[in-house]
Amino acid sequence: MSQEQEKNYLENGEGFASWFFTVDHKRIGIMYLWAIGVFFIIAAIASFLVRFEHLTPGQTIMTAHTYNVLFTLHGSMMVFLFIVPGVAASFGNFLIPLMIGAKDVIFPKLNLYSFWLYLLGAAVFMIALAAPADTGWTFYTPYSIESGANVILITFGIFILGFSSILTGINFIVTMHKLRAPGMTWDRLPLFCWAAYATSLLQVLATPVVGITLLLLIGERFFGLGFFDPARGGDPVLFQHFFWFYSHPAVYIMILPAMGIISEVIPVFSRKPIFGYKAIAYASLAIALISFLVWGHHMFVSGQSKLINVIFSVITYAVAVPTAIKVFNWLWTLYKGSIELSTAMLYSLAFIFLFTIGGLTGLFLGALAADVHLHDTYFVVAHMHYVMIGGTVFGFFAALHFWYPKMWGRMFDEFKAKIAFVLIFIGFNVIFFPQFILGTLGMPRRYFNYAPEFQSLHQLSTYGTWIGAAGFILMLWTLMRPLPGKAPGNPYRSLSLEWSMDSPPGTFNFDEIPTITEPVYNYGTKIEEES
Amino acid sequence: MNWLPVSASTFAPGVDFVLWLVTIISVISCILIGFLLVYFVIKYRRKSDNDQTPAITHDSFLETLWTVIPTILCIVIFIYGYVFYDQYTTTPKNAVEINVTAKQWLWTFDYSNGKKTLNELYVPIGQPIRLVMQSDDVLHSFFVPAFRVKQDLMGNRYTYINFTATKEGVFDIYCTEYCGTAHSNMLGKVHVLSKEKFASWEDGSAKKVQKASSNLPPAEVGRQLYSDKGCVACHSIDGADGVGPTWKGLFGKNRIFADGTSILADENYIKESILYPGEKIVEGYGPVMPSYKGLLEDSDITAIIEYIKSLK
Ligand SMILES: [Cu+2]
Ligand SMILES: [Cu+2]
Numbered sequence: 001m002s003q004e005q006e007k008n009y010l011e012n013g014e015g016f017a018s019w020f021f022t023v024d025h026k027r028i029g030i031m032y033l034w035a036i037g038v039f040f041i042i043a044a045i046a047s048f049l050v051r052f053e054h055l056t057p058g059q060t061i062m063t064a065h066t067y068n069v070l071f072t073l074h075g076s077m078m079v080f081l082f083i084v085p086g087v088a089a090s091f092g093n094f095l096i097p098l099m100i101g102a103k104d105v106i107f108p109k110l111n112l113y114s115f116w117l118y119l120l121g122a123a124v125f126m127i128a129l130a131a132p133a134d135t136g137w138t139f140y141t142p143y144s145i146e147s148g149a150n151v152i153l154i155t156f157g158i159f160i161l162g163f164s165s166i167l168t169g170i171n172f173i174v175t176m177h178k179l180r181a182p183g184m185t186w187d188r189l190p191l192f193c194w195a196a197y198a199t200s201l202l203q204v205l206a207t208p209v210v211g212i213t214l215l216l217l218i219g220e221r222f223f224g225l226g227f228f229d230p231a232r233g234g235d236p237v238l239f240q241h242f243f244w245f246y247s248h249p250a251v252y253i254m255i256l257p258a259m260g261i262i263s264e265v266i267p268v269f270s271r272k273p274i275f276g277y278k279a280i281a282y283a284s285l286a287i288a289l290i291s292f293l294v295w296g297h298h299m300f301v302s303g304q305s306k307l308i309n310v311i312f313s314v315i316t317y318a319v320a321v322p323t324a325i326k327v328f329n330w331l332w333t334l335y336k337g338s339i340e341l342s343t344a345m346l347y348s349l350a351f352i353f354l355f356t357i358g359g360l361t362g363l364f365l366g367a368l369a370a371d372v373h374l375h376d377t378y379f380v381v382a383h384m385h386y387v388m389i390g391g392t393v394f395g396f397f398a399a400l401h402f403w404y405p406k407m408w409g410r411m412f413d414e415f416k417a418k419i420a421f422v423l424i425f426i427g428f429n430v431i432f433f434p435q436f437i438l439g440t441l442g443m444p445r446r447y448f449n450y451a452p453e454f455q456s457l458h459q460l461s462t463y464g465t466w467i468g469a470a471g472f473i474l475m476l477w478t479l480m481r482p483l484p485g486k487a488p489g490n491p492y493r494s495l496s497l498e499w500s501m502d503s504p505p506g507t508f509n510f511d512e513i514p515t516i517t518e519p520v521y522n523y524g525t526k527i528e529e530e531s
Numbered sequence: 532m533n534w535l536p537v538s539a540s541t542f543a544p545g546v547d548f549v550l551w552l553v554t555i556i557s558v559i560s561c562i563l564i565g566f567l568l569v570y571f572v573i574k575y576r577r578k579s580d581n582d583q584t585p586a587i588t589h590d591s592f593l594e595t596l597w598t599v600i601p602t603i604l605c606i607v608i609f610i611y612g613y614v615f616y617d618q619y620t621t622t623p624k625n626a627v628e629i630n631v632t633a634k635q636w637l638w639t640f641d642y643s644n645g646k647k648t649l650n651e652l653y654v655p656i657g658q659p660i661r662l663v664m665q666s667d668d669v670l671h672s673f674f675v676p677a678f679r680v681k682q683d684l685m686g687n688r689y690t691y692i693n694f695t696a697t698k699e700g701v702f703d704i705y706c707t708e709y710c711g712t713a714h715s716n717m718l719g720k721v722h723v724l725s726k727e728k729f730a731s732w733e734d735g736s737a738k739k740v741q742k743a744s745s746n747l748p749p750a751e752v753g754r755q756l757y758s759d760k761g762c763v764a765c766h767s768i769d770g771a772d773g774v775g776p777t778w779k780g781l782f783g784k785n786r787i788f789a790d791g792t793s794i795l796a797d798e799n800y801i802k803e804s805i806l807y808p809g810e811k812i813v814e815g816y817g818p819v820m821p822s823y824k825g826l827l828e829d830s831d832i833t834a835i836i837e838y839i840k841s842l843k
Binding site for chain 1: 533536584589601602613619686690709710
């Protein structure tokens with residue numbers, strides 16, 4: 001390829017300014033990756049300490065207040081600084097133009113601006129947390145108003161972060177509408193792009209609610225209007241409605257991109273077209289839309305009316321079905337394939353299994369009678385971590401390994417990476433599986449102290465964090481030390497567009513905008529289908 | 532190992548039924564998916580780079596199957612979840628009301644006969660009970676795992692729980708809505724008594740029920756009151772700092788107050804601190820301790836004092 005003369009995007013410019021002021025979508029994606037990586041590690045350390053505290057009931061290494069601060073830090077950083085903006089903004093930026101055959105996103109400067117806003121929002125958020133808040137990541141009123149945690153500043157931080165997400169979302173949507181290469185019809189669009197599209201829709205539509213909440217909080221604090229504080233005639237449950245009206249769609253902002261990732265990885269390492277392309281694409285959109293109508297299932301025991309509870313329960317099950325369909329589609333892609341267990345594939349297969357557990361345990365929580373018992377216990381903690389780690393983080397790790405050659409132009413040590421995977425997989429299950437049982441037994445969440453009969457399960461869960469941490473460190477170690485030699489442009493014989501150029505790509509991706517003539521994932525031979 | 536707590540209310544079997552139902556569905560689905568995953572990975576592992584693979588992209592039969600079956604299962608789960616929930620939220624006509632007030636980090640129970648208890652709820656077996664609940668401050672949530680009931684409490688409106696206990700015994704009450712520093716110490720107990728025992732608890736004094744403990748040494752009674760009456764939420768006995776000062780070494784120590792005055796901690800000071808906690812605020816702490824006036828008898832206070840004395 002003629003790109004040999006052109007410098008690749010990593011070499012094209014050196015020093016801080018060449019990155020901080022770049023409009024190259026790939027560099028912006030990489031900067032997001034570093035930023036969310038840092039927050040992920042800080043938040044993970046907080047959770048490690050929280051788990052360590054649970055080795056014994058009562059005080060082990062910290063006071064109740066420190067414990068409360070740490071779990072707040074862990075939850076809010078993971079959600080607002082890592083997982084919501086994370087996968088979409090990092091891999092989305094890097095991949096979407098490459099996958100649709102464009103030289104960049106449609107508004108490159110806006111894209112850089114979004115990244116700056118992300119940094120600004122993160123800074124405000126960190127300053128606000130330094131208070132330090134001990135409210136839990138949900139910031140429920142009136143405790144959050146009374147506790148001295150600066151909810152307004154925190155919300156303001158989330159608001160700025162939200163702006164960044166909205167702008168990124170708009171950028172992605174318009175890019176996918178306007179910059180698809182000739183022949184890249186919607187039904188040839190890679191599923192990662194479909195997922196990013198659905199995610200972007202959610203970001204654009206749901207995030208403004210954070211802004212409204214912020215306005216109401218300001219009205220309450222500075223103008224004495226009673227919205228959420230019972231002391232002023234407000235209703236604390238209203239805050240929960242606002243919170244979940246944003247945060248429930250946000251759950252899908254977190255998981256959809258990971259679903260997109262594994263929809264890319266599985267066909268490549270099975271050498272099969274993805275099973276039910278349309279079903280997966282439409283399921284993404286269906287999930288995105290229905291997700292706006294289920295927020296009340298977080299509030300079955302909050303005091304909202306019985307009728308509303310019933311309605312939310314019904315709609316919640318309506319989301320379960322498209323999700324189940326996706327799982328079976330991924331599974332059936334393996335059928336009669338030629339399966340290679342690369343590290344990225346291992347993470348993707350683990351995703352299918354763990355996400356299935358996460359989804360199935362959601363069925364418990366959607367059932368009204370069962371939720372009354374399980375709400376706010378460790379069952380919920382385990383359920384959401386199966387979805388958020390077993391789902392999103394495993395998907396994210398799959399992406400880190402899968403597109404590693406494309407991003408960095410080097411290969412990594414697959415063997416070490418697989419050992420790391422095994423440790424992470426085991427560690428994860430040892431941490432969270434016992435928590436399901438803690439939950440059904442009635443152990444409430446956010447408990448510094450606990451009854452002695454729960455100790456053995458708590459200890460088991462804590463041991464899991466040590467295994468998981470060892471795996472994570474090994475993974476980082478492996479990825480930080482690439483193998484010598486340059487990576488080939490297409491090490492996996494993938495048919496997707498992003499593998500059609502050198503690794504790493506040149507600054508403008510394609511010398512010439514390609515013309516697409518085949519469906520995406522065009523693996524395998526057509527013989528059987530005709531019979 | 533048991534994965535469910537004891538079942539001690541009329542609602543519990545319904546909840547357990549739903550839990551079992553979904554567990555069975557989940558385990559079967561997990562085994563099915565896990566099995567297929569491993570089976571495919573082994574059976575169709577890559578033998579060579581030139582493996583021929585069929586380009587299967589659709590299968591109407593399978594796709595219908597895995598749309599219809601999950602839909603049916605979801606409907607079934609929803610219905611059972613709803614039916615038992617409906618029973619739980621419908622108040623029986625003959626239900627007896629008990630008022631519950633939560634505040635950081637205590638439960639108070641007011642009975643229709645004028646009795647008042649702290650952190651200890653007394654109910655007769657077999658009698659439908661309706662808890663009428665509210666919070667004095669932030670959100671709390673009343674949870675009795677053995678009854679499978681849970682409901683948030685808030686400051687601006689009443690919320691309710693219905694239950695009928697089916698087993699005598701003592702069961703845990705947890706606060707399950709995060710409510711601040713001592714959230715995990717906001718604990719209580721439900722005492723389910725036989726009809727006769729309940730009647731004698733009602734017309735006698737609470738002492739009768741506590742009879743068993745009354746021949747214990749006072750310091751021992753004090754130790755029980757320490758956890759039963761919720762002091763444990765804020766005071767430690769091992770020197771650790773909490774919402775309130777530790778009791779370890781408290782007796783006989785010189786106390787310095789927020790207003791700069793000081794006093795030696797003797798019996799009278801401790802009694803005053805329990806009945807009128809707002810009078811003297813220990814330096815470095817907030818005025819958050821509730822008054823126990825009317826909630827503790829003099830003999831209880833004496834017992835607590837003895838207990839504090841014993842914590843050297
Ligand atoms: Cu509480
Ligand atoms: Cu609480």
